[in-house]
Amino acid sequence: MSDTGYEIKGWCPGALRPMMSGDGLVVRVRPFGGRLRRAQADGIASLAAAHGNGFLDISSRGNIQIRGVAEARHGALIEGLRVMGLIDPTPEIESRRNIIVTPFWNKGDDTEILTTALTQALALPDMPELPGKFGFAVDAGANPVLQDASADIRLECDAGGGLILVADGMKRGKPVSLDTAVPEAIALADWFSQYKGTATRMKAVIAAGAEPVGHIVPRQKGTFVPKPGYTPNGAIVGLAFGQMSVETLSTLAKHGSLRLTPWRLILVESARILPVIEDVITDPSDPLLRIIACTGAPRCAQALGETRKLGSTLAPHLAAHQTLHISGCTKGCAHPRSAPLTLTAQKGGFALIKDGKAGDTPSVSGLSPDELKDYI
Structure with missing residues (x-):
């Protein structure tokens, strides 16, 4: 607790x-x-x-x-x-197989090959022990789309189309090939396990000043905006x-x-x-797509307030550019990162946090559900 x-x-x-x-x-x-x-x-x-x-x-x-x-x-x-x-064969393998894959792959391409190889490698018994939330991203398309997704070790392409290995939190990656990418990713996981101390995520280790060697290639800056629509x-x-x-x-x-x-x-x-x-x-402008809400009370025993019904009520009041995170408690499970607007349930109502996380210091507290539309 x-x-x-x-x-x-x-x-x-x-x-x-x-x-x-x-x-x-x-x-x-x-x-x-x-x-x-x-x-x-x-x-x-x-x-x-x-x-x-x-x-x-x-x-x-x-x-x-x-x-x-x-x-x-x-x-x-x-x-x-x-x-x-x-x-998976065991809970341990299931826990390690924490892989996010770009949805824009084609059969037999680098993304599918790398994902299969990484899945097999993570099932081997000599894998380093990793924290429960530690994860991988396979984002090997010409333009990266997963840079904002939660992952600690990434495989993505640089501006020239070369494959690079990225430690989350770094602006540069290590050049790898289709054959070396997965062994290098496992080696980076082993490096993390040696340097992590009490940290549970790669970004914290990088922020503390540790850097793996050979990460010299600048990353592309992702510009992908996910939304409903038709793709190839x-x-x-x-x-x-x-x-x-x-x-x-x-x-x-x-x-x-x-x-x-x-x-x-x-x-x-x-x-x-x-x-x-x-x-x-299917409408990319639907404001419900810009609201992130955990399951809330009563489905989550730790939530201090209802979230999703509230989100549906507030959606029509969001401006076209706004994103809103509604959290049942200060953990912020549905969106552990900062958001432009966050509402966090408290015992005495809701707290409003601007440009922060669910557990950050609020600008206003004790708001009733009926008051919230006037503050977003």
């Missing part, structure tokens, strides 16, 4: 190691390569309906969470996921707060395999025209 009154787990839930929340177990499924085949997506929907509360979340690391699972139903759920090829790889659609019902997931799966993203958007492979689907956002 922290001095703020909430419990800091220090790790993310998995499928084999779920986390208890206010509405039951949260079972996080980490799709291999960030992709769910149609049958897998439809199967997850069926399992979530049978063993959960019928709702699923897309996490900020591109994973899918089955909510409201009773402890007595967990074993049957895992067996169903295992049959579909969605379960398929249709990108949004979900309010990253949440959907099992019916929505099953319907999306009818139109193509699904690639999950860290932006709480889903890419439906090869889709060119999608019909209207309940709870699916």
